[in-house]
Amino acid sequence: MIAPRHRVVIVGGGNAGISLAAKLLRSGCPDVALVEPNEVHHYRPLLSYVAGGAATLDDLRRPQVDVVPADVHWYEDRVTAVDPQASVIRLAGGRSVGYGDLVLCPGSEVDWDAVPGLREAVATPHASTSYLPEHAPETWQMLSTLTSGRAVFVISDRHVPCSPVGLKPLFLAAGHWCATGVLDTITIDLLVEGARLAGTARADRELRAAADDYGVRVRTGTAVSRVEPGSRTLHLRTAHGTDTLPYDALYVAPPHRAPAWVAASGLASAGSDGFVDVDPQTLQHRAHPRVWALGDVATVDTSPSGGALRKQVPVVAHNIPAALVGGTLRHYDGYTVAPVTTSRHELLLAEHNRDEHEEPTVPFPDLVRPRRSLYLFDRYVEPQVYWHRLLRGKVS
Ligand SMILES: Cc1cc2nc3c(=O)[nH]c(=O)nc-3n(C[C@H](O)[C@H](O)[C@H](O)COP(=O)(O)OP(=O)(O)OC[C@H]3O[C@@H](n4cnc5c(N)ncnc54)[C@H](O)[C@@H]3O)c2cc1C
Structure with missing residues (x-):
């Protein structure tokens, strides 16, 4: 049987995969496929609040079908291997799928x-x-x-x-x-x-x-x-x-570690515990230029976070078509963020780039000082931003 083939195949329908699929479709990519086995999508940052008695699992779960963009071809399956020479991925259910560009974002695992x-x-x-x-x-x-x-x-x-x-x-x-x-x-x-x-x-x-x-x-x-x-x-x-x-x-x-099939497919960087060997700035694979990675599975020389994806998604969405025509690639500066509660009503934001220099989203007020307003934003507003903006590719 001839394997189906798509212009872009994304592996993993978590924060990175869904946001990127939506962003690619918004920018006119005609054929995006997604491989994601889970029927339920989690907004992971709220897990910390569940563990602290300030949210429930119902607050962070949505049916996956509600977040997969309508025009995406969804394979409800799990990738078991990539053959970057043949530009094909293998799925647990036995199928093979060909790609023009492949984006790996299956996250990491405990x-x-x-x-x-x-x-x-x-x-x-x-x-x-x-x-x-x-x-x-x-x-x-x-x-x-x-x-x-x-x-x-x-x-x-x-x-x-x-x-x-x-x-x-x-x-x-x-x-x-x-x-x-x-x-x-x-x-x-x-x-x-x-x-x-x-x-x-x-x-x-x-x-x-x-x-x-x-x-x-x-x-x-x-x-x-x-x-x-x-x-x-x-x-x-x-x-x-x-x-x-x-x-x-x-x-x-x-x-945490990367999924074992990344290294078994020859896509991991040496000494990285199996994480995908991309250029930390362009997010393009160092040996296979039609393979890309972002999110928790990528080696980007900075702490992985959902906030980091706000910067990584537009970079990959720009670089995939740009690389095809020999255009200039955009760079990810390693921005990442950690919102940390300091009590049951205050929170601070630690935002920095890969050189650990502070990179505040806004110059004022000082978001490194714990604030009640930041707690309320992180607990109640950020989830809405996630469902209604980030997962819909509304990032630049
Ligand atoms: C408890 C917790 C709290 C967090 N808090 C914050 C926070 O407050 N702020 C913040 O910015 N970030 C936070 N993060 C980090 C943030 O959630 C992650 O950085 C982000 O989810 C990474 O997105 P991802 O798409 O790379 O991985 P994930 O969101 O983990 O998604 C990976 C997807 O790939 C799928 N997948 C896995 N293997 C395969 C396969 N073989 N084939 C196909 N699909 C596959 C999975 O089912 C999953 O849907 C937190 C994470 C956790 C766990």
């Missing part, structure tokens, strides 16, 4: 193997994560019912999407413990694998000050190497050696 015992730990009521929808409500169940003991929050620095937002459940929980009068009976430890709590020095200072207000013990440069769920013990790796820490409640922003 790397349970990176921390022995972690998967078993989150299967107990004493450990959880906001990074998987099925665990986000359990996170709030665990945190909101804790009235004494030790709560440990762990943020990995291995490819975690928008990693500083892993602090949202901490501050939302601390605000709850404060309001219910149990803060003094709970010891809060924050273990961060990287050197800072957010991508810029100023945001780091603000977050440390907020943590200090709640009595949080912050340790940077500290990774969990192993979890013993039975004895509720973390084995730690620090700059000074190894250590252990018991927990009564454990929250993790766990290490």
